[in-house]
Amino acid sequence: MYVVGVGLRRGTGEADLDALVAAVLAEAGIGHERVTALATLEGKEAETAVTATCERYGWELRIFRADTLAAVPVPAPEIRVARAVGTPSVAEAAALAGAGVRAELIVGKRRSARATAALARVTALEEAPG
Template sequence: MTVVVGVGAGRGVTAPAVLGLIEETLREAGLAASEVGELATVDAKAGEAGIVEAAARLGVPLRTYPARELALVAVPHPSAAVLAEAGTPSVAEAAALAGGGELLVPKRKSGEGRVTCAVARRRLLNVGHGYIAGETPEC
């Protein structure tokens, strides 16, 4: 299984804080770090060192989405505070779901609340001779 971990974080968050929440969340869901295909977040966090370093340590790409695109993703736990700060009612859940798929772990917050993450199963595409993880083509 390939999963996407959506990540939200406050400014200046450290990679150990991001990785700690991701690892705890995966472990509690019965998932391995090797199943993570990418980290995803909002464009405004593309240069956030803790998130960038966490993706590098996991050996996965960091994919970012515009806030306006994430705002269109239906999520179970929207937040007015996140909307005011980031321009979208969800970062972690929406980023995890943005490429399509099923939410496996809804938004979780770190103990101090500076990091959030959510996990989604990546949708598989039938390519004729098997399946690959990826986005569905635009119709």
């Protein structure tokens, strides 16, 4: 199971996000059908590019608050992003948070002109509460 994490500017076009996601998946050597969810920062769920991507591929949409994403250790945090949205990482942190416990970052943050995307894989399923 894989989760794509995305960050994007308001008004990012569907084609831009789709091309970036396709490039990330191609880099990992996996198809869209192996992805179960797209994860992003709270407030981005209304962006047409996000909703269209989830609908096109049948992916679940997972939304995270900035403070949740800020608590996720990532390899490429950015102070500029933290100042703008309250977390130093959106794409990488969302991918990891969306993939859950023991997630592994497969493709780190990649950029287009208006978006970022990353890919995480679940390496172990979360245990159900006892």
